[in-house]
Amino acid sequence: MAASELTQPPGPAPSAKAWNSKTFSVGFVVKLLLMCLVNAFGIYIVYAAFANESWWILAGMVVILLALNYTYFTNRHTLPAKYMLPGVIFLLVFQVFAVFFNGYIAFTNYGDGHRLGSAQEAASFALLQDTKCVPGGAYYPMAAVRQDGEIFIAIAKPDATVWVGNETHAMTAVPGAQVAAGGRIAAVPGYEVVPTAEIGQKLQGLKAPIADQPGRVIQAAGVMACDAASSLVWDPVAQTITDSSTSAVYHATDQGFFLADGESAGSHRFRTGWQVYVGLDNFTSAFFSDSEYGQYFLSVTVWTFAFAFLSVFLTFIFGTFLAIVLNDERVKGRKLYRTLLLLPYAFPSFLGALVWRNMLNVDGFVNEVLGGLHIDWLQTQTESGYWLARGALLLVQLWLGFPYMFLISTGALQSLPSDLKEAARVDGASPAKMWLHVTGPLLLIATAPVLVASFAFNFNNFTLIYMLTKGGPSFGATEPVGATDILISMVYRISGVGGGAARADLGLAAALSIIIFIIVAVIAILGFRQTRKLEEMV
Amino acid sequence: MRRSIVSLGVAAAVVALSACTSTPAAPTSGATSTAAATSTAADYTGITLTMWVDQDRFKAVDAAAKQFTEATHAKVTLVTKDAGKMRDEFTAASDAGTAPDILLGAHDWLGGLLQNGSVSPVPLGDKASAFAKVAVDAFTYGGQTYGVPYAIENIALIRNTKLASSAPATWDDMIAASKDSKVPVALQVSENGDAYHMYPMQTSFGAKVFAQDASGSYTSDIAMGGDPGHKFAEWLGAQGKARNISVSMDGDKAKSAFLNGQTPFYITGPWSIADIKKAGLDISVDPIPSAGGETAAPFSGVQGFYISAKSANPIVAADFLLNYIATDEVQTQLYKVGNRTPALTSAAEKALADDPITKGFAAVAAQAVPMPSIPEMNAVWTYWGKTQVEIISGKATDPAKAWDDMIAAIEKDLKK
Secondary structure, eight states: OHHHHHHOOOOSOHHHHHHHHHHHHHHHHHHHHHHHHHHHHHHHHHHHHHHTTOHHHHHHHHHHHHHHHHHHHOOSSOHHHHHHHHHHHHIIIIIIHHHHHHHHHTTBOOBTTBOBSOHHHHHHHHHHHHOEEOTTOOEEEEEEEEETTEEEEEEEOTTSOEEEEETTEEEEEETTOEEOGGGOEEEOTTSEEEOHHHHTTHHHHOEEEETTEEEEEEEEETTEEEEEEOOEEEETTTTEEEETTTTEEEEEOTTSSEEETTOOTTSOSOOOOBOOBOTTHHHHHHHOTTSTTHHHHHHHHHHHHHHHHHHHHHHHHHHHHHHHHHHSTTSTTHHHHHHHHTHHHHSOHHHHHHHHHHHHSTTSHHHHHTTSOOOOTTTOOSHHHHHHHHHHHHHHHHHHHHHHHHHHHHHHHHHSOHHHHHHHHHTTOOHHHHIIIIIHHHHHHHHHHHHHHHHHHHHTOHHHHHHHTTTOSBSOTTOSOBTTOOHHHHHHHHHTTTSOOSSOBHHHHHHHHHHHHHHHHHHHHHHHHHHHHHHHHO | OOOSOOSHHHHHHHHHHHHHHHOTTSOOHHHHHHHHHHHTOOOOTTOEEEEEEOGGGHHHHHHHHHHHHHHHOOEEEEEEOOTTTHHHHHHHHHHHTOOOSEEEEEGGGHHHHHHTTOBOOOOOGGGGGGBOHHHHHHTEETTEEOEEEEEEEEOEEEEETTTOSSOOSBHHHHHHHTTTSSSSOBOOOOTTOOHHHHHHHHHTTTOOSEEEOTTSOEEEEEOSOHHHHHHHHHHHHHHHHTTSSOTTOOHHHHHHHHHTTSOSEEEEOGGGHHHHHHHTOOEEEEOOOBSSSSOOOOEEEEEEEEEBTTOSOHHHHHHHIIIIISSHHHHHHHHHHHOOEESBHHHHHHHHHTOHHHHHHHHHHTTOEEOOOOTTHHHHHHHHHHHHHHHHHTOSSSHHHHHHHHHHHHHHHHHO
């Protein structure tokens, strides 16, 4: 087999070669099949990228395919890569790209009103909006036709004459054209009628001036063509739109919208803007108190830390307490208790949060149990209501989170070496002292990494906040954040993905998420370093 | 800045609609083009249109899509989306280049969609006259039409005729009439407020959201401040205190309160009619009672189909909408799903002729004012609803001041 020869290492001994080819043959067939699939999929992506003219994706995919084939079909120096490469590729595609894209967005004004890519796009949209069929004017059946690769728009007038033109050629009558029933243009001499499927979106952009009527064009309007007029002229070199009817000139500004001299931003005519680079603006408006969200950044950050810390602290204390109690052999029915205690953990956390939200509302179960109270535990908009909601949030978090800590602590307690305890007991240590000096520190060492990870998780515990309070109670009708909003839920609000934001501001959201990343990363590094110190101490 | 929606048109159109029932000589030019289109259907082999609709209206649109495919060989892929999330998902998809060709939505999305450059004009051509003028106006911005309207909707007072024998003239009459019921009136508010359902009560104090110019177009001047606004705010606070209006009453609770007979009155739109019919209640659709003395004018909204600015085949999409969706048959099917008055005049005539409920809504529509569609409405809705919640719940101890704060915040946002 030629293929198997290819893969054989340049082994010197014939016996070794025979042994190799035997084992390789099965493995190699599997490898070949897998690589065939991978290559087929990759080539499909290359093809699709080519069809969509996405050159970056095409180039990236070609590089990935070459790297994969090289790695798996040669044996020189590629052994480590064989294990690393798939992971690296997935990391690149799913993580690194998203991170860099997020980083890029953070330095732009991307968001509502600035979603288009360039001034060019915004100008074409402005022209599209402005070119209107003349009121009361005629509508004509139309078709796209082609001559020497150039596309023209053809219309059939009511007198059955067909006129053809495009942006550089004014409409002219073409004699001898065939018009079918209903005005469908069947054939135009000298031109080829282009099927709609082929012409697609370009047909809508087609227009042609009318010879004796300056400013008037024939253009597609719905399924017909009409006499249309636009007073706007786009100059791509000067980056200006000129309105010929008022001779006002609208310049492309570096804030990403068109503005005429003397026009004030906010009441400007062209509302459709584009993305521009805004430098560190998003980062400064995230921090400084004069902006809509900036004034809350500090208080939300403090609450986020408090929430994450208290979540871990309370669940750990409670979970460990239960673990210690149920670790004592004198307790009867320990297995049953342990199973029951794990129930909240078996619930999906979003479901648990939803159930709690219902139980905590004005007519909910909690109020009923407390004797017909009318307290809105989660959404009361008063100073005390804010604390009530935060407290309720922590209680729900305790209910959701303690079984996990209980599991971890139980495991850690059971794996503690019993000889240490024996030794302590022999030395005459009281149970309290034993706990303080032996069991406690050992337990902390075993669970510290979990606590750090749990802190990082709760720092971004979006699910619970979103499902339980949606960040409310709001600080006020005109304020964008609420008392239980943590940083990540504030980012969600700013991004406008869930609706309700005054203006979706993805640039600011991206900048804030970078700040959150930095905070979490620093905490994680400090936390793990601290853990190591703890280990060295003992 | 002038806004394109003409409020006068609402009254005019509805008068015209109801007039049509008695005078069959009304123009029906729109209906003829359907036949013309099918006989000369273009061949779109190889083209696929993607369309987002909600679950309720899927069936009716699907039937039209099948006809379209049969006649033109174009494929239509219908994707069902949650109506509440459709607009945001569309905006995101539009950025990502994965937007559908056609989007089913409300006219008040228009400002925001235009601001983001995500929908393209759909000139209605000679078909425009076949639609109610108010419906076309709603989808018009700066003289350009951006969608094919299919239905007009507004809220009204639904009355359980077993529990209340006559229509109340004022809000206080209504509260008096339901004093033996568990719930005074089913009026949805919910945590974030519902300025839409509260608007008729607000207008009955003369506090309109934006000023209107001579032609009826909205300007961007806030008009709900001053004395009328304060009076409404005070009234809202008093109703909250009396527990006639409650923040914990959300859409579902309002509906079940009415369906379970806990209240004779329900302020809602045509979309609730299907459930009410299913429950077998005898109802009457009446004008919303005035709370402040003036006419209680709800918002009128128009539902329609947008074409994405990123669509690869806008012409085909327009063909589908104008010649296969805007037909009597499909409009009537859509009407049966949501009970909204069809935007196509000829279909509306039929609907009004055989249904007292639709007639009831149409009568209230004569008093309705169009919902503004400027991009800034997003901010307005948020502040407006939350302030009302603060006033109803009693958190804002001085309702008039809370109202002034809200207006200041909206004005600040409008200037951005």
